Amino acid sequence: MSTAEVTDLYMRTMQYSWDAYPYPSKTIEDLDMDKIERFANRINEKGRLRISGTPVEIISKMNLVKDGNPTNGAMLLFAKTPLMYDIHAGRLKTSDVILDDRIIRNTLYEAVEETMKYIMSHLKVSYKISSETVVQTTQRSEIFEYPLEALRELVLNSIIHRQYDNVGDIKIKIFDNRITIFNPGKLYGDLTIEDLKTDYYQSSARNKLVVEAFFLTGDIEKYGTGFHRVRNAISKYPSMKFKYREIQNGFLTELSYEETSTDNTVDNTVDKTNEEKILDAIRVNPGITQQKLVEITGLTRRGVEWNMQKLKVESVIRRVGGKKHGHWEILSD
Structure with missing residues (x-):
């Protein structure tokens, strides 16, 4: 032990x-x-x-x-100065190729929002336009790559139930088709992996006062329904899988999916990637700075630099003039 x-x-x-x-x-x-x-x-x-x-x-x-x-x-x-219980989040191409990463250190409510904002900045967004919608209205509905309610539930679970006398970080890894969340501390009390597969398990609280606080603000329920809500949320995503297991001295959850083709005759989806967000921003303001792109996309400066370099290598954009008085030109327009 x-x-x-x-x-x-x-x-x-x-x-x-x-x-x-x-x-x-x-x-x-x-x-x-x-x-x-x-x-x-x-x-x-x-x-x-x-x-x-x-x-x-x-x-x-x-x-x-x-x-x-x-x-x-x-x-x-x-705390005025947040304690050193970090959340290390990153966008990875493979386990060895890191495209962007961030250390999040904040008080708990703020850490939840900051973490969700970072994750969302790396998700593809589809805009669904049905044939009926085209006829009746110009409105479109956004479809995120993963159900946000499921991601929020897993982020809350990791922050609220982590073992805070363990010096390890929460680790969130965003890959092309999967997201993993690791938090220090195995399942607490008598709760087992098999229990979590049911909709009627009884939860145990490692951090009772923190759980009470998040319950009173309406962020969670106390009745062991978190994973049930995750399963309900991903049910609208046919190819999505939800896995979880204990590893080493912690708990790992994973959402993953398989790419599916889209029927273009009735419903169309248009993915909004980070590159497209950058291109949209350049169209509005060709002289936009990298700092402004950081604010718009939610990426770190390193993430913006990586995406800009990729767009330049692929001859999608080019820089005209110097850093101070120059501007960006989109070659594909």
């Missing part, structure tokens, strides 16, 4: 939760009061609990303060 497994067993036996312990050498002054107020507003908007008071009173009611000092959970959720 590993040290992490021994720690988990001890805490379950004593009915402790790691996030309920005081965080060493930190005080209330290390918490961001604005984040706590936004948290309280979200709770009240959801309506599962009515909560009021000063920021310190609010987190005290949530048991996120112990002996006048913030707990591990409070620091994870509301």
Whole structure:
């Protein structure tokens, strides 16, 4: 039995939760009061609990303060300076060829949104236009490469249930036809892989206060329905598969799919890749800077540079003039 497994067993036996312990050498002054107020507003908007008071009173009611000092959970959720529990996300062509990567370090609610934004920036988007739509309206519907509700559920699961006394990072790898998410910490309590295959498993919370917080804001349910919702979401994607397993000292989930052809006689889909986002931006503003492309596409500067270089090598674009006063020209238009 590993040290992490021994720690988990001890805490379950004593009915402790790691996030309920005081965080060493930190005080209330290390918490961001604005984040706590936004948290309280979200709770009240959801309506599962009515909560009021000063920021310190609010987190005290949530048991996120112990002996006048913030707990591990409070620091994870509301620290002014986010703790070093990183999410390492990247876009890969193969296991050895990394096209783009990013280290996300933030408090938990913000980390969820930042992670989803990064993942979405690397997804292909299709615009579905049916024959009926063409006749009746100019509207079109967006279809993401993966169901966003499934991805969000898996991101939430990894952030909320990770083992925070394990120094490893959450690792998200985005390949051409699959996404994997690894989080430190195996399944908690008596939960098994076989249980997760059913729609009626009973979940166990490693981080009880964090789970409570995300439940009250309406981001999760407490009833072990997360994987059920993932299965429901991918049911609309016929070729998509959902796999999960325990590996080493953690848990790995994977969404993957097979490429399928599109019937162009009735429904048409047009993929919106990162390259196309860049080309669209250049059409609007030929003098656009790389920093502006970073903001538009959600890629890192390295990711923008890689895509721009690829477009130049393929003779899709060229640079006219110098860096300061030049502009981009699209050769294919």
